[in-house]
Amino acid sequence: MPSDWAHVRRIDYRRGVAASWINAVHREVLTQNGETIAYDRLLLTTGALPFVPTIEGFGLGGIFVMRTIDDAVQLQQHIRRRRCRTAVVVGGGLLGLETAYSMSQLDVRVFVLDLASWPPSRQLDRPGGALLWQMMSDLGVKILPQMEARRILGTEWVEAVELSNGSTLSADLCLVAAGIRPNAALAESAGLVVRRGVVVDDRMCTSDPHIFAAGDAVEFGERPLGLWPAAMEQAHAAVVNLLGSECRYAGATPPTRLKVAGIDLLSVGDIEPRGQDGRVVRVDSGDGRQYQKLIVSKGRIRGAILIGHEELADSVAAAVEAQLEVSHLLPSLEHGDWSVLAA
Numbered sequence: 035m036p037s038d039w040a041h042v043r044r045i046d047y048r049r050g051v052a053a054s055w056i057n058a059v060h061r062e063v064l065t066q067n068g069e070t071i072a073y074d075r076l077l078l079t080t081g082a083l084p085f086v087p088t089i090e091g092f093g094l095g096g097i098f099v100m101r102t103i104d105d106a107v108q109l110q111q112h113i114r115r116r117r118c119r120t121a122v123v124v125g126g127g128l129l130g131l132e133t134a135y136s137m138s139q140l141d142v143r144v145f146v147l148d149l150a151s152w153p154p155s156r157q158l159d160r161p162g163g164a165l166l167w168q169m170m171s172d173l174g175v176k177i178l179p180q181m182e183a184r185r186i187l188g189t190e191w192v193e194a195v196e197l198s199n200g201s202t203l204s205a206d207l208c209l210v211a212a213g214i215r216p217n218a219a220l221a222e223s224a225g226l227v228v229r230r231g232v233v234v235d236d237r238m239c240t241s242d243p244h245i246f247a248a249g250d251a252v253e254f255g256e257r258p259l260g261l262w263p264a265a266m267e268q269a270h271a272a273v274v275n276l277l278g279s280e281c282r283y284a285g286a287t288p289p290t291r292l293k294v295a296g297i298d299l300l301s302v303g304d305i306e307p308r309g310q311d312g313r314v315v316r317v318d319s320g321d322g323r324q325y326q327k328l329i330v331s332k333g334r335i336r337g338a339i340l341i342g343h344e345e346l347a348d349s350v351a352a353a354v355e356a357q358l359e360v361s362h363l364l365p366s367l368e369h370g371d372w373s374v375l376a377a
Contacts, residue, residue: 048065051065051067052066053065053066053220055223055224056076056220056223056224057224058225058226058242061073061074073244074244075244076244076245076246077245077248077273078220078221078240078246078248078251079247079269080218080220080249080251081216081217081249081250081251082214082217082250082258084099084101084210084212084214084215086099087182087183087210089124089184089186090184090185090186091186092186092210094191094192095191096112096116096118096188096208097186097192097209098207098208099209099210100129100133100209100211109133109137109207110140112207113140113142114140116191116206116207118206118207119141119142119143119206120142120143120145120203120205121142121143121144121145121207122147122183122195122203122209123137123208123211124147124183124208124211124212125146125147125148125212126146126147126148126150126155126179127213128290128293129211130148130209130212131146131154131170131175131292132292132294134175134209135295137209138173138174138175142206143176144174144175144176145176145177145178145203145205146170146178147178147182147183148178148179148180148181150179150180151179151180152164153166153170153177153179154166157290158299158305158339159339161325162301162305162327162339166292166297166299166341167179169323170297173294173296181197181198182197183197183208191206192205192207193205195208214260216230216231216250216251217250217251218231218232221240221247224242225242226240226241226242226245227240227241228253230257230258231250231252231253231258232247234247234252234268236254236283237271237275237282237283238252238254238268238271238272238283239275246272246276248269248271248272249268250265252268261287261288263289264287264288268283271283286303287303288302289301289351289354289355290302291347297341298342298343298344299340300338300340300341300343300350300351301339301340302337302350302351303354304331304336305337307330307331308336311331312329312330312331313331314327315328315330315364315367315368317368323341324342325341325342326339326340326343326346326370327339328372333360334357334359335354335357335358335360336354338350338351343372346372346373349372349376350372352375353375358375363375
């Protein structure tokens with residue numbers, strides 16, 4: 035941002051000033067340097083921290099989490115400085131897979147430990163996960179399903195990782211990418227309802243009508259999302275409502291795309307049918323590197339998985355977002371002509 039970005043917008047931006055406590059009764063925020071700031075409405079966007087499961091040996095040199103640009107730089111420098119050749123990634127979600135691929139491009143052999151039966155299980159069904167497993171393997175990333183790290187071995191630096199099945203992988207580094215932990219301590223200090231994250235309604239209002247929250251810190255629909263597009267939508271809804279207008283956050287999961295060169299993957303909406311009226315439209319193109327699946331309910335598109343079809347991604351994502359009526363298009367879709375979604 036330009037240096038005067040906040041000033042010209044009448045924003046009092048306090049860089050490096052932490053909020054230490056919220057007095058919800060008097061509507062005041064106490065800063066770490068002892069200043070008290072009164073508010074009419076308060077918006078919490080305190081983000082999240084990396085979730086680190088209990089792993090014996092965590093704390094040795096060569097163990098990393100991935101949350102900030104500094105984390106990425108330190109990981110890259112460690113690989114080059116210590117000439118790492120083998121890495122273990124704990125977590126088979128999008129971040130774990132994308133970072134694993136990036137490390138493989140630095141001539142590092144990467145093993146990914148995934149608790150689920152296929153990666154990433156929140157975005158893909160079993161056939162799609164099996165195809166992604168093979169494609170990642172072709173890129174030099176070995177995914178070990180239903181596996182977790184029991185212990186990290188070494189004296190000062192990581193030397194190996196002991197797995198839940200008792201076997202051991204030699205490793206020069208270990209990256210933990212097991213999800214996020216909403217940073218809700220400030221919300222708890224204000225007496226707000228907090229479960230896994232700060233609980234909000236569809237107006238992004240917390241249990242205090244004068245306090246709103248958005249982004250990775252919040253829990254909406256029983257779980258934190260931890261996705262940038264969702265955080266932006268939540269922030270918009272929160273601001274509209276705290277300024278006195280009306281806006282509802284729908285809570286729809288935004289499209290997911292895997293950022294790995296050579297793999298065009300889109301997952302959006304439901305990945306399996308819900309209810310008795312749900313149906314699946316799946317196309318077999320004969321190409322083992324491609325996968326197409328639509329979820330249709332009551333004649334409308336509710337979700338999709340695409341692998342290897344970059345040309346269809348935008349139109350399919352838009353169709354799911356609009357819950358497009360496709361009853362009349364089903365014959366074309368079942369025969370593999372999905373270009374009709376862009377019409």
